[in-house]
Amino acid sequence: MDDRLTIRIALGKHEHVAALKDGRVRSPRLTLEFVEFDPLPGAFRHMVRGGDLDVSEMALTTHLLAHDFGKPITALPIPLWRRLHHSNLVCLAASGLRGPKDLEGRRVGVRAFSQTTGVWIRGILATQYGVDLDSITWVTMEDAHVAEYVDPPGCERAPAGSRLRDLLHAGDLVAIMGERDVDPAAVRPVIPDAEAAAKAWSAETGIFPVNHVVSVRNDLLDRYPWIADELAKMFEEARALCPQTGVAALPYGLAPNAAAMDLLFDFAHRQRLTPKRYTLREIFPLSEQVAAGSMS
Structure with a gap:
């Protein structure tokens, strides 16, 4: 009997998550049921508007607005997509x-x-x-x-x-x-x-812009507090199986990405997307708990 918890998840077509999608990275506690969205931003909209996803890759500004409007999701400091603009x-x-x-x-x-x-x-x-x-x-x-x-x-x-x-x-x-x-x-x-x-x-x-992170439903985190850490470990393991070049070589976690994400929060406030200037700890409240020893 498989006692693992099944969660519905949507991720983009990135090399650094391919090992999650093809099953090379597995968890003794979680089963990932992938839901495909093409184009990917449809997943962001589905997640923040109350769809049936448990976990989703998420545009960082979308998560910032979702937080501002009290949507029941929490961000994990796992940057899945970024680029120079x-x-x-x-x-x-x-x-x-x-x-x-x-x-x-x-x-x-x-x-x-x-x-x-x-x-x-x-x-x-x-x-x-x-x-x-x-x-x-x-x-x-x-x-x-x-x-x-x-x-x-x-x-x-x-x-x-x-x-x-x-x-x-x-x-x-x-x-x-x-x-x-x-x-x-x-x-x-x-x-x-x-x-x-x-x-x-x-x-x-010293900034490489971050565009996408990972968002998780709050009720799932409330019922299973270990999920954030387990997901972070799985994402790290998948990234380790990807050729460490370009964006894939950039680290996960809050500390190495803090300056970039903090600057985006400042831009969002100055451009009147958010009525206040949010802090990193407000948006990533679980950052100290996520994959201790590999993310900070």
Whole structure:
């Protein structure tokens, strides 16, 4: 008889979680029942709107909003997806934009104002390039995953059925951001030498942006307090089976990612996503209990 607890979980198609999905990493206490979402952000929305997932990869800004609106989920400091964002803000190749300051007074598109990539890019525009974010009209494709959140002034919704790329090519938008895989056809980064600029910014600040963490239902944590630690150990074991290159080589846990996540919380507050500036301990209350000895 199998006495392991079965939990429903949704994760992206990352190499560093592949060993969880294919069964190479197993737990004597847990059985993971995987639920696939394509695209993955559907899992975030499903989780925060009361769906039947027990555990989900979660956009960090979405979790921040979920916490702000009292959703019964808790974040674990296990960054599953991250990237440098400077090259993700693009304009037409023939655009007259000379750099980020030229965005002021113009219209810029993003999938959702609360999208974590957009929060990172806007924060970088403001702090590194001195862009007045309030001078820009932010054109969004959809609402936030957290239904109660209302976009701040300065945002407007694009016509139903429209796409970021189509609006850019039609001239309705001067730039777009938040596309996970930027198709280079007919576009270029708004930030000059974007990849080099991103690496220089990361080296100077010591920050590699975090986009996704892991969220767990509170009632599950209440009934089975050991779950957070068990999950953390499983994620660590799966990551150890992945080639340690690139993002997969970056550590899990709160301490090594604190500066990046703290900066995102600051950006979110300054951009009026949250009414207060949250602390790491408020969002990751179990960080000291998770996988003692491997995460801190």
